[in-house]
Amino acid sequence: MDIGGYVGKILRVDLSSGKTSVKELDRSFIEKWVGGVGFGARCLYEEVPAGVKWSDPENRLIWTSGPLAGSGVYGAGTFNVASKGPLTNLAGCSQANGFFGAYLKFSGFDGIIFQGKASNLVYLLIKDGKAEIRDARHLAGKDVWETEDALRRELGVKEREVSIFGIGPAGENGVLYSAIVGDRGHLAAHNGLGAVMGSKNLKAVVAYGGKRNFEIKNSKLLKEKNDAMFEHAKGFGPFYQWGTGGGFSALYGIGCLPVKNYNTNIFPEHERMNSQYMRTHFEIRSKPCYMCRVAHMKEVTVTEGPYKGFVAEESEYEQLAAWGPQIGNTDLGAVVMLSDEVDRLGMDCNEASWTIGWVVECYEKGIFSQKDLDGLDMKWGKVEMVKIMLNKIAKREGIGDLLAEGVMRASKKIGGEAANWAIYTLKGCTSRSHDHRGGRWAELFDTCLTNTSTLESTWAGVHTQMVDLPAVSDPFSHEEMSTLNAKFNGIRQFDDCLGTCRIASTHPKLQLECLNAVTGWELSLEDAFNIGRRVINQLRVFNFRHGMKKEEEEEEEEEEERPSLRYGSIPVDGPAQGKNIMEKWDWMLKNYYTLMGWDPETGKPLPKTLRGARLKRFD
């Protein structure tokens, strides 16, 4: 491969036949789609026709690295998973950090395409350009950490000799928000990609580490730009010092912390529930991802409260919010315990927490009796009850079977008033653990408009100047937020093509210079935006092909690009009291569609937009 950064090979694994094959990557394909989510989006479009359900063997599960993974860029161990996901029945793309993105390449491949379904539970082992499907029946029912331990033991390898990603009981049992989890604390969490993996009887993938097996075109320039990027990351927000939970209280201050399923925005305990408190009170040990100097990942030992002595991954922002204020819990040790539990079971903490919060509200308001909940006293802050409920969900046991369908489906099934209390988008996915009705309208809009099931365009409406866009003055402006989402669209998807962690690569222009140093390309910022927009349009065409609905086409159906009633409701108290994003939602949609080059009524990409993105006609 004469382009730096690529091994040049894609592995195909047919789990039905048990056969594997390797395809050389075509130069024009690489230049057009770059890697990561780009490769995933294109393969998904080419290989998964309309009518294929998420659980059909013909669905694809595509794991792809990117050109910067394993290159020496700090924290570049990221990979992307793409598939048709169960929550939305549309495209799902999700990234996990850790080591796998680098080790996948060191094992000889830029990506893996899984198809078919194994006759029994299996795992895949890749090493030195070879792939082997192995029996995994002995791993059935094990949680993700037990699976990692068992595989390392039987392979006789040390902790960082291999990278292992797999599914827990949730994925095996088809919980619609199952995640793919690995390297002791990293997740491709969104849109139930773990359930797709489970539907294929694939328990885990093991990739061996090793030496760099691809070219870097300009090592000197790469070192210079990489060091500059690290210096920038150190001063960028709270992450270097405090991790992602460093902004927990700042989010509370602008009404963005989810409290008791959006019933209030008052949570005075926030200063004892954030990373500043955790890192100054609990015992902390660094656990960096592959070659990362930013090292925002930590391991903690709880030093106070009922869970004193509990050792686990440090809870990051989303876990802090999900298992703290959203469920009415004020014990930080319990947050660590529940974060560990949901990871072990192999579920997305966000969807799990929105579901639990809704259950507690329904119980409080008499929709569910204790008997309905299999005897569980699901009051706010009852963390041991939550732990039991999470296990019931993962095993689809009792009430857990309903809740395993996710909060949209569960609330619709219960119906009545309770259906109005659930937080989700009408596409079927849920937001990250924020209250976006506060100062994060850009993310609320993005979550509803996304083609991947998770954030697609925004950086929370800030740092526009880093990509040469004008500053935004009001996070509660319908006009500014919808315009910003459209103008910003592209750079985030481009970033997700590269195999890097967003916390370590905080400067898009320096990141682009790193990419050019590795590959030998001379891409401009405009090129990067165009590549990202190509990915967005590709995923959007895929989604329309797979039945994404619009009011105009099917009047009896709800329009999908919209929040649920509660998700789009008006905060009743707190810093954002009275702010109403829905007041101009239809205007925001039309403005965004128009700026994206899509039909302002249907949201479908216009032919000229697809031509500009070098895509085929809409089909």
Added chain:
Amino acid sequence: MIRIKLEIWMWLGKELGEDFQSLSEMRSIREEEVEEGITIRDFIDRLAQRDQPIREKVFDRGRKSFYPHIVATLNERVISPYEVYDRVLKDGDKITVLPMYVGG
């Protein structure tokens, strides 16, 4: 004269130095005594004129507005930049300055 409380949160506050009371990783707080009838714009502008860190990190004196990555609340309610600046402060009001940031 009236007393106004100013809170600068998180990493913004840390950069302001020792002249704030309760300087911590979480929030930096101080009270200012100003004349009656002063607007929020004039109040913050005056602080920015006096304190270099506020000038550099919080309030853009050239544009006479907060920098784009800043959110301000008045008595713990977010205030829109379009409506905030000409509001006249009352005795006991609290202005909180928060950073907007990516991620979390």
